[in-house]
Amino acid sequence: MELRTVWLEGNVVKLIDQRLLPGEYRVFEARDHKEVGFAIAEMVVRGAPAIGATAAYGMAQASLQGRDLEEVAAYLRATRPTGHDLFFAVDYMLEAAGKGRDLVEAAEAYAEDSLERCRAMGQHGLSLMKDGVRVLTHCNAGALATVGYGTALAPIRAAKEAGRHVFVFVDETRPRLQGAKLTAWELEREGIEHAVITDNAAGLFMARGEVDLVITGADRIAANGDVANKIGTYEKAVLAKENGIPFYVAAPVSTFDFGLASGKDIPIEERAEEEVREIGREALTPSGSPVRNPAFDVTPARYVTGYITECGILRSENLHTLQDEVVGGRGK
């Protein structure tokens, strides 16, 4: 019953093919680092923590196949630019290799640890989830965006397990519709009450007083608390502030990039025009009209009420305490 997004079988990295949900559940098999890279770049797997775990398994696979680990590391790092967990996981695996660790064990430890951190986020976030709370979320920061259990959805799952009633407004999240397709699928599967809305409708429900709390995930968080996340997150954060609604970001330590002072240095991936132009077989725009398709935006720290992490809920001025966790914890 519990979802698992990515795992290793023999020397095959297996992933739920998220391009096919909610219509079809199929397992994608990546047989070498190029197929792992394809899975990340083409979004068979997405979500910063899930990409991190996929890269860790990809490095383990490369070691089983006797490949040059530095080369595979460079190959995987080049697949997507914005999310931080990808770089974090590749570095973790190179460090493990440098210490002579078994890389399959190291990747399994990374994934298990990642899952445990999500559960810890859920427990910390539970303090925000009163019975009857109405949460709005953007994109998918659920089990599918992680090894399992999720980041933004972790407190929602924890509340449900604690017997509290939760209602979730699910932004459909154009262009790739990860909210409509993935978050709705996860919530329906677990019997958590929800409604899918267009990204345009979030403001209306906030202004009507029907949203108590916004929780999103993150792809990269700078040292000052600026958050790169799925395009549209910034809009929801501004609207939450304007309507006096708390806005929380849920992310593990691996998503924090203490090497960046602020969000203005986070590279924003622009993806193919076709993501906006077409849905399946349907053309949405005139063929001659240009399209701009930035995949992420940056929400300045001043819009973020708090950061739900595996170490507790922090305010931006206290994020520096997480650095000890990076050095003393997983990086050890």
Place this chain on the structure above:
Amino acid sequence: MELRTVWLEGNVVKLIDQRLLPGEYRVFEARDHKEVGFAIAEMVVRGAPAIGATAAYGMAQASLQGRDLEEVAAYLRATRPTGHDLFFAVDYMLEAAGKGRDLVEAAEAYAEDSLERCRAMGQHGLSLMKDGVRVLTHCNAGALATVGYGTALAPIRAAKEAGRHVFVFVDETRPRLQGAKLTAWELEREGIEHAVITDNAAGLFMARGEVDLVITGADRIAANGDVANKIGTYEKAVLAKENGIPFYVAAPVSTFDFGLASGKDIPIEERAEEEVREIGREALTPSGSPVRNPAFDVTPARYVTGYITECGILRSENLHTLQDEVVGGRGK
């Protein structure tokens, strides 16, 4: 070359079928008031001024067919609840009938007058359009939303005619994608530089300083200046304010409802779940996930820098001067 959205031929109301654009240009023929009602309710035609003109022609058609005008008026009024021009046009035609006017002539006069008012909006709005201006617009408030020329797009057309360079960010405008499908089609057709973006990306371009001005249309404006318009307009207005970007609403006097003190009394149409669930043959959500689909939202007057009308650009505190126009002008 110049677009005309709706017209009367004999006793057939003819409309560009906007459900088929940009893929196909086809004329829809409404042969009686029920087909006119269908065209409005099913969005063969949309946009408050275009719906108004369609209703005017529908009333003219009903008079040619010897129908009970009060009954047809009630039928047409019930097709869509939010936009004001529908009610304005029906009342105008009933008044014309009461005065013994020829209703075909009255409808033609209504449509011609509507077109002239759009051109006047363009001329007034031209003062906002510096050479090189970058405008963001939401939904379609172009020629297709009116008899021709447009409301929000009128100043853009006027600027182009005046030889100024304009760039337009076109919000795709989920769920029905009138931006991606209709606004982009109009702009491409006239060689006005533009890019289609997801509704989620508007905030990013605003925060980056790439948007100088936002102009949208309106479906109904209350006496205090609160604006009901396509869902998502409120989000763009809040984001514009947060980023210090002027936010203008372009609308003719027929869109103003001086009978409503504020926007909180404007009925907000909720449309079918299928508009969010499906695009053409593509299912976007799990079949078991509920959907909420409000078609409009209300932007409080405090977010609106000015109202571009056929009588000039007004601030909310001066909107009452337009009432004389309603009484002394078209309503005469």
